[in-house]
Amino acid sequence: MAEITKQEPTENSQLPVFYSKPEPMNPARHGTLSLVGRPDFSFAASAHAIPVVANEMPAAMRSYPIVFVGPQKTPVAVTGVRRDQNLFVGKDGRWVEPHYVPAYVRRYPFILASDEKADKLTLCIDRASDRVVEAVEAPLMEDGAAARALFEGSQPTETTKKALEFCQQFQQGVLLTRAMVEKIDALKLFAERRSTVTLEGGETLNLTDFQVIDEAAFNRLPDAEFLELRKSGALALIYCHFASMNSWTSLVHQAGQSKPA
Numbered sequence: 001m002a003e004i005t006k007q008e009p010t011e012n013s014q015l016p017v018f019y020s021k022p023e024p025m026n027p028a029r030h031g032t033l034s035l036v037g038r039p040d041f042s043f044a045a046s047a048h049a050i051p052v053v054a055n056e057m058p059a060a061m062r063s064y065p066i067v068f069v070g071p072q073k074t075p076v077a078v079t080g081v082r083r084d085q086n087l088f089v090g091k092d093g094r095w096v097e098p099h100y101v102p103a104y105v106r107r108y109p110f111i112l113a114s115d116e117k118a119d120k121l122t123l124c125i126d127r128a129s130d131r132v133v134e135a136v137e138a139p140l141m142e143d144g145a146a147a148r149a150l151f152e153g154s155q156p157t158e159t160t161k162k163a164l165e166f167c168q169q170f171q172q173g174v175l176l177t178r179a180m181v182e183k184i185d186a187l188k189l190f191a192e193r194r195s196t197v198t199l200e201g202g203e204t205l206n207l208t209d210f211q212v213i214d215e216a217a218f219n220r221l222p223d224a225e226f227l228e229l230r231k232s233g234a235l236a237l238i239y240c241h242f243a244s245m246n247s248w249t250s251l252v253h254q255a256g257q258s259k260p261a
Contacts, residue, residue, distance in 0.1 A: 016111065017047055017050070017051075017104075018043050018044065018047070018105075018108050018109075018126070019108075019109075019111060019126045019128075020126065020128045021126055021127045021128035022111055022113060022124040022125065022126050022127075023124055023125060023126075023127050024113070024115065024122045024123070024124050025122075025123050025124060025125050025150070025156075025160065027151040027153070027154045027155070027156075030125065030150055030151060031150075031151045031153075031154075032134055033125075033132055033133065033134060033149075033150050033151075034132075034133055034134075034147040034148055034149050034150060035109075035131055035132060035133075035147070035148050035150060035159055035163075036130075036131045036132075036133055036145050036146070036147050037145055037146045037147075037148060038131070038145035039093075039094055039095070040093035040094070040131075041089050041093055041094065041095050041101070041105060042089065042093040043108060043129065044086055044089055044105050044108075045085075045086050045089040045093075046084040046085065046086060047079060047080075047086050047105075048078070048079055048080035048081070048082065048083060048084065048085055048086060049067075049069065049076040049077065049078050049079060049080075050076060050077050050079055050102045050104050050105060051074055051075070051076050051077075051102070051104045052066060052075050052076060052077045052102050052103070052104065053075070053103065053170065053173030053174055053176070053177040054075075054173065054176060054177040054180055054233070054236065054237045054240075055173055055176075056100070056102065056103055056173070057075070057236070057237060057240035057241070057244070058236075058240055059100040060077045060100050060102060060240075060244070061240045061241075061243045061244035061247065062100065062247070063077075063088070063099040063100050063247060064077035064078055064079060064099075064100075064244065064247055064251065065077070065078045065244050065245060065247045065248045065251060066078070066240065066241050066244040067193070067210040067211065067212055067241075068181070068190060068210065068211040068212065068213075069209065069210050069211070072178065072181070073181050073184075073185060073190055073211060074181075075177065075181070075237070075241070077102055078251065080251075080255065081197060081199075081205050081207060081251065081252060081255045082205065082255065085258070087251070087254050087255060087258055103166075103170050103173070104170070106166070107163070107166055107167055107170055108126065108129070108131075109125050109126035109129035109131050109132055110123060110124070110125055110126075110163040110164075110166070110167050111123075111124050111125075111126070111167060112124070112167045112168065112170075112171050121171065123160070123163065123164045123167060125150075133147060176233070177237070179232070180232055180233060180234035180237050181234075181237075183228070183229060183232045183234050184213060184229070184234055184237075184238065187221065187225055187229070188217070189213050189214055189217050189218055189221075190211045190212070190213060190214070191211060191212055191213070191214040191217070192210075192211055193207075193210055193211060193212050194206070194207065194208045194209075195207040195208075197252050199252065199255055199256035200253070200256035200257070201256055203256075205255075212241070212245075213238055213241055213242070215242060218238065
């Protein structure tokens with residue numbers, strides 16, 4: 001793996017991971033569409049790092065190392081050590097149990113994006129997703145998966161309302177996490193890391209372009225700055241990051257058992 005991905009969970013001019021054709025939702029354009037409900041995460045099979053927010057780190061740290069990438073030092077869960085290989089998506093498209101599925105993955109194919117004309121965020125759907133079908137009149141797909149309508153006339157259905165609520169909660173998590181990271185960064189606690197790992201079969205991989213929180217520097221903080229982090233809520237993020245480092249061993253072992261496609 002040449003680098004841990006630098007893409008971030010921000011809805012801007014650069015399309016986020018997974019999304020190729022996001023469109024603002026409206027009944028005139030999407031009134032005949034349905035969402036297919038099936039546990040297929042094949043769209044994430046090549047994502048070797050996935051953005052996470054602070055409130056899901058206690059669950060994510062048990063399965064994935066959490067590191068920081070890019071200029072904004074976005075926290076990501078490392079899901080693979082080879083480029084374009086997610087070790088947690090099986091050949092059947094299911095997420096490997098009992099591992100936590102990041103919220104960034106679970107919100108797909110929905111996303112909030114900036115509406116420059118209205119100066120606000122609006123709910124979008126990735127029209128390229130195979131979960132989005134013209135199937136209002138067909139409640140079941142050939143594989144038995146349910147197809148749930150996105151609109152009923154001009155009104156959003158419960159499916160769309162829940163998607164909007166989930167995306168709003170995730171966006172709030174992004175903003176809160178970014179504020180915590182900025183507090184940590186202001187104290188100069190981030191450190192660049194490069195690592196070389198050797199898998200059980202002898203394959204050697206270089207892990208580059210990521211940052212961690214320097215535990216020694218953190219432990220040297222004056223009391224006043226430590227209390228400042230506590231008040232900001234950033235301490236939980238920091239401790240989850242430290243604890244997640246224990247997941248490197250199991251991740252490397254899993255990679256050693258899995259051959260690249």
